[in-house]
Amino acid sequence: MRGNYLLRQLHSSCSIPSYNFQSAKPKNSYPSKKKLTSQNNKLQNSSTTDSDIVKWNIAITTHMRHGQCECALRVFNSMPRRSSVSYNAMISGYLQNHKFDLARDLFDKMPDRDLFSWNVMLTGHVRNRDLNTARALFERMPERDIVSWNAMLSGYAQNGFVDEAREIFDKMPHKNEISWNGLLAAYVQNGRIEDAKRLFESKMDWTIVSWNCMMGGFVRKRRLVDARRVFNRMAVRDEVSWNTIITGYAQNGEMEEARRLFEESPIRDVFTWTAMISGYVQNGKLDEARSIFDRMPAKNSVSWNAMIAGYVQRKRMDMARELFEAMPSRNVSSWNTMITGYARSGDIAHARNLFDSMPQRDSISWSAMIAGYSQNGCSEEALHLFVEMQRDGERLNRSSFTCALSTCSSIAALELGKQLHGRLVKAGYHTGWYVGNALLAMYCKCGSIDNAHDAFQEILEKDVVSWNTMIHGYARHGFGEEALTVFELMKTAGIRPDDATMVAVLSACSHAGLVDKGSEYFYSMNRDYGITANSVHYTCMVDLLGRAGNLEEAQNLMKNMPVKPDAATWGALLGASRIHGNTELGEKAARIIFEMEPHNSGMYILLSKLYAASGRWSDAGKMRLEMKNKGVKKVPGYSWLEVQNKIHTFKVGDTSHPHTDKIYNFLEELDLKLKEEGYVSSTKLVMHDVEEEEKVHMLKYHSEKLAVAYGILFVPPGRPIRVIKNLRVCEDCHNAIKFISRIVGRLIILRDNHRFHHFEGGSCSCRDYWMSGGNLVALSNPLIRAGISKTTPTFAKYYKLLFLYLEYANMRICSDTLLDRVQDRKEVQGKVLCCSKHEVVGELSLTQTDDEDGMYANVRPYSL
DNA sequence: GCTAATCTCC
Incomplete structure (x- = not known):
């Protein structure tokens, strides 16, 4: 009864060609094997011809x-006689529609499996990425x-x-x-x-598919010259x-050449058009993209999505929404x-x-x-959703593993990341190249640089992304020398550095304070690797020069940039001004950034701190007020850590944790x-104009301190x-x-939104050489290591000499008198105490001379 | 005339 009802429903929803269903009794389940055989025998002499069966088979396939499995089943069940092709078409269809169990049931019940049936099942397992089962079947x-x-x-491949x-081959x-x-x-x-290239060159008669494949391989490696050579050598060319x-x-920014070929191409299909759209979108040319989009004769969802992605990139959510509403069929990507x-x-x-609906x-x-939450400072929601995702049973295939890994990266969930690594190995996905890169990035971003290095070593053929990730990872952890060593290895391995490589290299120099080296790379990258400096490279350089105190040279560089400096570049200058207590320059930079990004809360806070550090409380207050008036929201600060698979989150003065008292x-x-x-709290950094004691109190319970305290108490020793x-x-x-x-006596690794800090034995891997507050940079400064390139006159020179001297002597400054004077740009005459790691060993004196550097440094050791 | 294996786009 219920079955008949279902059948009627199915029947009415199917649009099948008009075949005669009268001759067989409809069934809504598979006949048993035994029954089938007898049925086949019984119908052996019926009037059904082979060509009828073929027609039915075609109906099944259609x-x-x-995706109409029920309709196909209805046809199948109503056939008076079935050939093995009928079964094969059913099984294949089920597999295409991810009805895996149904396919296997039918395969098991099938009376005479032929080679074709086995192959259908085999490819089904392969498509399902279930290689173990595929191999067993094989x-x-x-x-x-x-x-x-x-x-x-191909399954293995x-x-x-x-x-x-x-091996199979x-x-x-x-x-x-x-x-x-x-x-x-x-x-x-x-x-x-x-290896691909060697194989390709070893044989002459490749088909067009292989030519395309080889060319696509070069394209993916951004080796356009090689790709073009393949294209030019092709005797026949198809749309692909x-x-x-x-x-x-298009993907590599060469839109003129892309456009030329687009016009020249004899055939244009939806891929060609879409490639042009996403090319223009990726190169920021939204108008060109839109005009192609409007001209395009038949669009598929990918074309729509590419165009929407363009507006999304520009944060034109109004336009994006308009297209999203207008597109005929939205897929998951559109929503995403x-x-x-x-x-x-x-x-x-x-x-x-949108996510909910x-x-x-x-x-x-x-x-x-999850990334959205995490980028908007909602770490708790991000973590919560991550757990929910696993509970929801979101299936982890190769690409979702990669996504999950990058989620772990963005919230620095190392333990979860390690678990994923374990599951990757279990699923057999751990080898192969882009998962390797994702693992590498995960370990880098989760602060485990040793694991990252292991993951890096395990990638068999490292591509430019692998190398870039490793270099960048070391840079962010403050291991500048290691980063540059990897860079040298990369060149030895014959991998050509790209623009991202150079960003990583320059930021390594910046994080490690290697000014000379950084400048050298910057000025030679065009000559050595044909890379034109973009705004990111310029920002790195402004950062590098600025932090080292060379604000003038940083400004000169900005004046001579081929493109107008963007907010990030000004941000680097602002940061440097802050380090060196140059309120005037900082203010100028901040004003410009405000105009460019009126809702960037970080800039308000930075400028406010700049004022606060130099005691301009009313200006600091004005900034806070302005922020409030413009409706700029301050991102609340959170710190968190993972202990025994649980994430513990803290905000400033937090008392909500169950172990609050202990902490x-x-x-x-x-x-x-x-x-x-001998620690003295730096009360200059507290923004508000409050009493000294109050300031100390506020500093004592910052989220990072709470988290560190919790870690010391609850993370097992060692x-x-x-x-x-x-x-x-x-x-x-x-x-x-x-x-x-x-x-x-613990190693404490802290990841902030900019880089990593490895605290051990009283010092930090960043060597305090990061954007800090006010003019306090030297106060807590162990082992400043810096060199300054062609310095402009005045104080930068003194820095250079001082730093070089200290680096040579492996000593650190223990007094701020000298540097305070330097920042006032007064003559340097003061005395500083020099310390080895923790002990005062002598006194440094600087005297003016007539030689090139203008200064002379001397350390008079303390005799004990 | 139907069923299985290779390449390009978000």
């Missing part, structure tokens, strides 16, 4: 292609043909098992062009472009060939793009709204929402010890304490944590 097959071998080969793919009894291409694709897809080369140029857009423009509520979510939706008591104890050790803060670490906390690391 339904399956449209071994069980009564006979195999070239299709079976090729399916197995697509899942990162290049060596296994090669070598073992197979016969090879055809698909086998050859399968191996070639294995190399290309897994980034082993040199044109699309690949056009995409190649919109979610990302709202999240990036800070409209987290709208993002969440979307018809289907994939792992990217989850990641986008605060411990901090009081610690405070006494800190004072004994393990590093890993704390993450969503904003930049407070300078006073930075200073205190250095002392704390010595007092408790």
Whole structure:
């Protein structure tokens, strides 16, 4: 009864060609094997002809292609006689529609499985990325043909098992062009472009698919010259060939060449048009993208999404929304793009709204929402959603693993990341190239640089992204020399540095204070690698010069930039002004940034701190007021750490943690010890104009201090304490944590929104050479290591000499008198005490001379 | 005439 009802429903929703269903009794379940056989026998002599069966089979295929499994089943069940093709079409259709169990049931019940059936099942497992089952099936097959071998080969290839793919290739009894291409694709897809190239050159008669594959491999490696050579050598070209080369140029910013080929191309399909749109979008040319989009004859969802993504990038959510509403069929990507857009423009509520109302979510939706929370300072919501995602059972395939890993990166969930790594290995996804890069990035961003290095070593063929990630990782952890060593290795390995590499290299120099080296790289990168400096490179240089006190040269560089300095560049100058107490310049930079980004809360706070540090309380107050009036929201500061798979979050003065009493008591104890050790709190950094004692109190309970205290209490001894803060670490906390690391004898790794700090034995890996507050930079400064390039006259020279001297002598400054004078740009005559790591060893005196540097440094050792 | 294996776009 119920079955009949269902059938009627199905029947009315199907649009099948008019076949005669009268001759068979409809069934809504599979006949048993035994029954089938007898039925086949019974109908053996009926009037059904082979050509009728073929017609029914076509109907099955058509339904399956449209995702109408029930309709296909109805046809199948109503057939008076079925051939093995009918079964195969059903099984194949089920697999295409991800009805895995139904496919297997039918396969098991099928009376006479032929080679075709086995192959269908095999490829089903392969497409389902279930390689173990695929292999087991492959071994069980009564006979195999070239299709079976090729399916197995491509299965391994697509899942990162290049060596296994090669093994299959070598073992197979016969090879055809698909086998050859399968191996070639294995190399290309897994980034082993040199192996691919060797294979390609070893043989002449490749089909067009392989030519395209080889060309696509070069494009993915951004080796456009090689790609173009392949394209030019091709005897025949199809649409894919044109699309690949056009995409190649478009993705690498060479839009003129892309456009030329686009006009020249004899055939343009939806891919060609879309490639042009996303090319223009990626190069920031939204109007050109839109005009192509409007001209485009038939758009698919990818074209719409590309255009929406363009508006999203520019934070034009109004335009994005308009297209989103207008597009005929939205897919998951469309929703995901919109979610990302709202999240990036800070409209987290709208993002969440879309997330909740979307018809289907994939792992990217989850990641986008989690990333959105995390970027908007809602770390708790981000973590919460991450747990919810796993509870929701979001299936982790290769790409969602990558997404999940990058989520771990963005919230620095190292333990979760490690668990994912374990599951990756279990699933057999850990080899292969882009998962390797994601793992590497995860460990870098979660603060485990040693694990990162291991992950890096395990990537078989490192591509430019792998190298860049490693260099950048070291840079962010303050290991400048290591970063530059990796850079040298990269060149030795024959990988050509790209613009991202140079950003990583310059920021390594900046984080390590290697001014000379940085300048050298900057000025030679065009000559050596053909890389034109972009605004990011300029920002790195302004940062590098500015932090080192060379504000004039930094400004000159900005004046001579080929493009107008952007907010980030001005931000670097502002940061440097702050370090060196140049309120005037800082103010100028901040004003310009306000005009460019009126809602950037970080800038208000920075300027406010700049005023506060120089005692201009009323100006600091005005900034806060202005912020309030303009409705700029301050991102609340949070610190968190993972202990035994739980994330513990703290905000300033937090008393909500169950162990609050323990934490605060411990901090009081610690405070006494800190004072004994000679720590003085930097009250200049507290923004508000409050009483001194109150300021000390406020500093004592910053979120990072609470988190560190909790870590010391609850992370097992011997393990590093890993704390993450969503904003930049407070300078006073930075200073205190250095002392704390010595007092408790623990390694404390703190990730702020800019870089990593490894605190150990009383010092930090950043060497205090990071954007700090007021003119306090030298107060707490161990081992300043810097060199200054061609210095402009006055104080930078003194710095240079002083720093070089101290670096040479492996000593640190222990007094701020000298540097205070330097910052006043007065003549340097003061005396400073020099210390080895913790002990005063002598007195440094600087005297004016007539030599090139104008200064002479001398250390008079203390005799004990 | 139907069913299986290789390449390009968000």
